[in-house]
Amino acid sequence: MTRQFIGLGLWKFLQSVISVLAGVQSQNKRQQDFAGDNLLRIISTCLGGAVVLILVVLVMVNMALPDPS
Amino acid sequence: MKIRTWLSLSSIALLLSLSSLAKAEWGVNMTEGVTEISQSIYDLHMLIFWICVAIGVVVFGVMFYVMFKHRKSKGAVAAQFDESVTLEWLWTVIPTIILIAMAVPATKTLVEMYDASDAQVDIKITGYQWKWQYDYLGEDVSFFSNLSTSRDAVYNKEEKGENYLLEVDKEVVIPTGQKVRFLITSNDVIHAWWVPEFAVKKDAIPGYVNESWVNVPVGQEGIYRGQCAELCGVDHGFMPIVVRAVSQADYATWLDEQRAEKEAAALAALGDYSFDELMTTGAEVYAGRCAACHGQNGEGMGSMFPPMVGSDIVLNDVEKHIDILINGVAGSAMQSFAEQLTDVEIAAVITYERNAWGNDTGDIVTPRDIIDARQ
Ligand SMILES: [Cu+2]
Numbered sequence: 001m002t003r004q005f006i007g008l009g010l011w012k013f014l015q016s017v018i019s020v021l022a023g024v025q026s027q028n029k030r031q032q033d034f035a036g037d038n039l040l041r042i043i044s045t046c047l048g049g050a051v052v053l054i055l056v057v058l059v060m061v062n063m064a065l066p067d068p069s
Numbered sequence: 070m071k072i073r074t075w076l077s078l079s080s081i082a083l084l085l086s087l088s089s090l091a092k093a094e095w096g097v098n099m100t101e102g103v104t105e106i107s108q109s110i111y112d113l114h115m116l117i118f119w120i121c122v123a124i125g126v127v128v129f130g131v132m133f134y135v136m137f138k139h140r141k142s143k144g145a146v147a148a149q150f151d152e153s154v155t156l157e158w159l160w161t162v163i164p165t166i167i168l169i170a171m172a173v174p175a176t177k178t179l180v181e182m183y184d185a186s187d188a189q190v191d192i193k194i195t196g197y198q199w200k201w202q203y204d205y206l207g208e209d210v211s212f213f214s215n216l217s218t219s220r221d222a223v224y225n226k227e228e229k230g231e232n233y234l235l236e237v238d239k240e241v242v243i244p245t246g247q248k249v250r251f252l253i254t255s256n257d258v259i260h261a262w263w264v265p266e267f268a269v270k271k272d273a274i275p276g277y278v279n280e281s282w283v284n285v286p287v288g289q290e291g292i293y294r295g296q297c298a299e300l301c302g303v304d305h306g307f308m309p310i311v312v313r314a315v316s317q318a319d320y321a322t323w324l325d326e327q328r329a330e331k332e333a334a335a336l337a338a339l340g341d342y343s344f345d346e347l348m349t350t351g352a353e354v355y356a357g358r359c360a361a362c363h364g365q366n367g368e369g370m371g372s373m374f375p376p377m378v379g380s381d382i383v384l385n386d387v388e389k390h391i392d393i394l395i396n397g398v399a400g401s402a403m404q405s406f407a408e409q410l411t412d413v414e415i416a417a418v419i420t421y422e423r424n425a426w427g428n429d430t431g432d433i434v435t436p437r438d439i440i441d442a443r444q
Contacts, residue, residue, distance in 0.1 A: 024157040063173055065180060 013048065020049035100265050103289045107268035109178045117171055124167075182268075185280040188250030190243065196253075196260030196273035196297065198402055199304035199361070200409075203241045206252075210327040213409045214239050216307045220360055223307075234306060235294045238357065240313040244320035246287040253279045256404070258302065264295035264310055272299060285314040304361055338412035338436035344420070347433065351421025354414045359422075362402060367426045373402070378426045387432060390419055391442045407443065412436040 016033055019025040025033075033045065101111045139145035193204040197213075204211045217238045221227035230236070243249045253262050255273040263270040267283040285293075295310035315323065356365070362374040369376030382389045394415050397405035406415060419434040 022158070022161045024154065024161050026154045027152055060169065060172070061176075065176075 013045070016045045017048040017052055020045055021052060102266040102268050103285060103293070104267055104283055105286070106178070106182055106283075107266060109181075110268045113175055113178055116174070120167065120171065182281075185250045185282040187248060188282055189247040190249040191252065192241065192243070192249060193252045193254070193278075194241075194262050194273065196255040196257075196262070196301070196308075197404060198257050198302050199297070199308040201241075201262070201308060201310060202256075202408075205324070208324055210324060210331075211408070212239050212327070214241060214311070215357060216309060217357075218307075220356070220365055232294065235296070235309045235311070237309055237311045240292070240311040242313045242315055242320060242323050243283070243285065244317045245285045245290055245314050246317060248282055248284045250280060250282045253281060257402075259299050260297045260301045260308070261299035262295070262310060263298035264293050264312055266293045267295075267312075270298055287316070290314050290316060307361065334411040334413070338440055340436070342413070342416070342435060344424075344433055347417045347420040347435075348424060349417075350414060351417035351419070352425070354410065354418040355421055355425075358406070358410070359418065367422065367428075377422050378428060383422050383428055384430060387419075387423075387434065388442075390423070391415075391434065391438065394419060395439070395442055412439040412443075415439045 015029070019029065019033075033042070099111060099114055101108060191206040193206055195202040195204070200213050200215045202211070202213050214237045216234065217236045218230070218232075218234050219227060222229050222233060251262065251269070251271070253271045253273045254277060255275045257275060259275070260273040261270060262273055262281075264283075267285070269281045269283055271279045271281045273279070291314060293312040293314065295312070297305055297308045297310075299305075301308075355367075359377075362370060363377050364370050364374070367377035369378075377383050382393065393403060394410075395405060395407045397403050410418070413436045416434045416436045416439050420432065422428065423430045423432045423434070
């Protein structure tokens, strides 16, 4: 299972994460992501989505806050 | 051809109405205000407004163009595809970029608005049903600010003035060129202290202190008016705010005057007053401070506000009458007037109530009685 997931490669994984966040995905890719009983892959994609979301919020807030002086 | 004429005519009309909008005399747009913060809020508002206009024009423009170009009478046939990843990405990414581009400057302004540190003047503002109290912290100056529009103007028995319902008996005075911090709270229900030209609107919540601040630039001395902005009872519309921004020198003079007035009032309470003097002052105080609840002629109002005419306390119990004025009635709208009125005014209004509208008790309550009762 894990090997199959890692076998996807980082780029594919990131693509899935971004699709999770944006809610945009092609039918093909969706079927790939949900194919079989690959629970670990779905969970790790969602976790990846959460991490990216937190990073984005962190960066945005720091952009908006004035420099502490 | 016809359609083209119609289109150009209507776009000319649109442009004309937009340019008259820009002249702002119409008064529909939000105020630019007088402070740096109010200006940046206004700029943000206009930026976002024009972004929305642009989006609206593009979206509806494309929509109407497509509807017209591919109309049925020209034999258009609907496309039948159900997925376009490129399009979906476009309509996700573009709005996200626009949102972020708007959020960054908006957050900057917000952070600035909330930074009430390093203020040179601290004013505690307390909301009451239905008036404001201003405490100049560390200055020993404190007073209430009441609506000064007469009840007759409210009931159309008198011409309504220019500042109808936006005028008070005592303005809150602030210096220009200094950061003034407001500590806003309430004594009874939730009110909100709002002066549009300062872009300050803060809830006044009982048991909780909210902060806000203003720095009126030098050169912008003048009168700024506002209102309570949180529905707080029957006289919600009758507790306006009037701020007078003055130069720092004038502000110092004003503070001295306030202290001198307080001393003078304490001295005045020791003087002697005739029945007629007390009745005259009492009538004024009653009309300004009591009539809103107890009726212009002491007739009371509904079941909530008892009449003064024929009241047992007013007719028979001087001590209780004085006590109610000084301590209020806990848990009711009848608040303590100890801080709001001078000894002379309290004595006068009690004397007035005991002798007006056929309450002919003949009682005279003197300022000295009030001084004694306060102890
Ligand atoms: Cu109010």
